[in-house]
Amino acid sequence: MSVEFRREPDPGLYNPDLAPIPQEKRNWTWLNYSTIWMGMVHNIVSYELAGSLIGLGMSAWQALAVVVVANVVLIAAIWLNSVCGTKYGLPFPVLIRAAFGYKGAHVPVLIRAFVAIFWFSVQAYAGSKAVGAVIGLVIPGWVSLGNVHLLGAGLNDLISFAIFWVIHAFVIMHGMERIKYFEMWAGPLVIVLGLGLVVWAIHAAHGLGPIFSIPATLPRDHFWGTFFLSVSGMIGVLATLVLNIPDLTRFARSQRDQVIGQAVGLPIMMTFFALMSVVITSGTVIAFGKPIADPVQLLLHFKNPIVIFLGAFSLLIATVSVNVVANVVSPAYDLTNLLPKKLNFVKSGIISIVIGVLFAPWAWFNNSDSILTVIGAIGGTLGPVAGIMIADFYLIRRRNYDVEGLFITEGEYAFRSGWNPRAFIAMVLGVVVALIGLFVPSLHGLYAYNWFLGVGVGAIAYMALMYSARTPVHSFAVVPTRNLE
Structure with missing residues (x-):
């Protein structure tokens, strides 16, 4: 790839994976973004989170709200946050330098990478359950391997996890092009499985009427706190994407393509998928007397090898789909940004999934209280960074970045030796306000709104600090005079 600049970029800030993508090489259409989002929202964790709302005592209508x-x-x-990625063809780790400085940017980038790798671990373990279900159909005694414990898990679970890990590595090895084509068919496949289970749920409940007539059991005085905590939890599942969406929209053919594609793929498909989850989970209440939010456990209830195999295969593909795009692409760019001289996208992607194994998700995955707490903390931690990034682009920079300035160690984005202390003060304030309800009992009610508080406080504090320092706002135009290979 060749990129034209007037000034030599600093080798510690630049490599081909971080460079602006030329317009002629941006070929992702609205269909690509639609299918990518299908793959990301149609996954086991999203399904379980939507289904678990029924388990919390909400009615089907409340859960859909x-x-x-x-x-x-x-x-x-x-x-x-998509606009700047499409406008400049740059990934998140480069764009965030405008707010935090070229050195300071490493802090939010590494936090985001840590969170994404954590989610890779969670999704990989959830998906490995589907692998185990398929293997159990063809290998007698597979379940008995669970009695052999190693590293705190049953041997069958560890083998399933290892197989699933290798599948991820295979998809990653050929970079973004393989990921794009994989997503084209992975997302729609899960819809087929979901619709089959919806038909079963309607049949088991003798119509949609009984499903939507199941009353809520959640006490009224707990409803709004639970409602907004659940909203924050669902945002937390995709909180990393709010930040690193430029990693994907930098490939967009136009702003129109990314806007339309994401409109079809995220709100429409996620609501449809959640509706299926709510209907299916409500159907399990009628069919089995209890809500079953885990799709793998639900498949095993059918006792039919063909249903289990096809269902588990669909879940496996769905989980790889979301895991690669949401939880590997982001840390791959993040780690590359940290060591651009030594790492590229593929190497960093493999390093990310290796680190993901160290989270040992099998040791705590089934603890629902821990998962809910972690999801909330993720939203609260990343919210302020999102608020700062959006405020910087639209209100401080007036939608104009000096692209060359993002790759050099002098100029507007240098701040104080590469650090912008005002951005860090705003981030800390946002995180404290977002998470204070988790640590101060008298303020516990605030925790339900952690993501919203984090975004709002982070953005407002950043704008106030930047304007008080009389930071100049300029518009920049890159005049290409030099060609860098």
């Missing part, structure tokens, strides 16, 4: 509100907030934040 949570999903709709979360989707409206998500698509608004994602659209806002």
Whole structure:
């Protein structure tokens, strides 16, 4: 790839994977973004989270309201942060330098990478359950391997996890082009499985009427706190994408393509998928007397090898789909940004999934309280960074970045030796306000709104600090005079 600049970029800030993508090489259409989002929202964790709302005592209508509100907030934040990626062809780790400085940017980038790798670990373990279900159909005694424990897990679970890990590595090895084509068929495949289970649920409940007539059991005085905590939790599942969506929209053929594609793929498909989850989980209440939010456990209830095999295969593909795009692409760019001289996208992607194994998700995955707490903390931690990034692009820079300035160690984005202390003060304030309810009992009610508080406080504090310092706002135009290979 060749990129034209007037000035020599610093080798510690530049390599081909971080460079602006020329317009002629941006070939992702609205269909690519639609199918990518299908793959990301149609996954086991999203399914379980939507289904678990029934387990919390919500009615089907209340659960759908949570999903709709979360989707409206998500698509608004994602659209806002998508524009700069499409405009400049740059990934998140480069764009964030404008707010935090070329050295300071490493802090939010590494936090985001850590969160994404954590989610890779969670999704990989959830998907490996589907692998185990398929293997159990063809290998007698597979379940008995669970009695052999190693590293705190049954041997069958570890083998399933290892197989699933190798599948991820295979997809990653050929970079973004393989990921794009994989997503084209992975997302729609899961819809077929979901629709089959919806038909079963309607049949088991003798119609949709009984499903939507199941009353809520959640006490009224707990409803709104649970409602907004659930909204924050659903946002937390995709909180990393709010930040690193430029990693994907930098390939967009036009702003129109990314806007339309994401509108079809995120709010429409996620609401549809959540509706299927709510209907299916409500159907299990009628069919089995209890809500079953885990799709793998639901498949095993059918006792039919063909149903289990096809269902588990669909879940496996769905989980790889979301894991690669949402949880490997982002840290791959992040780690490359940290060591651009030594790493590229593929190497960093493999390093990310190796680190993901160290989270040992089998040791705590089934603890629902821990998962909910972690999801909330993720939203609260990343929210301020999203608020700062959006405020910087639209209100401080007036939608104009000096592209060359993002790759050099002097100029507007140098701040104080590469660090912008005002951005860090705003981020800390946002995180403290977002998470204070988790640590101060008298303020516990605030924790339900952690993501919203984090975004709002981070953005407002950043704008106030930047304007108080009388930071100059300029418009920049890159005049290409030099060709860098």
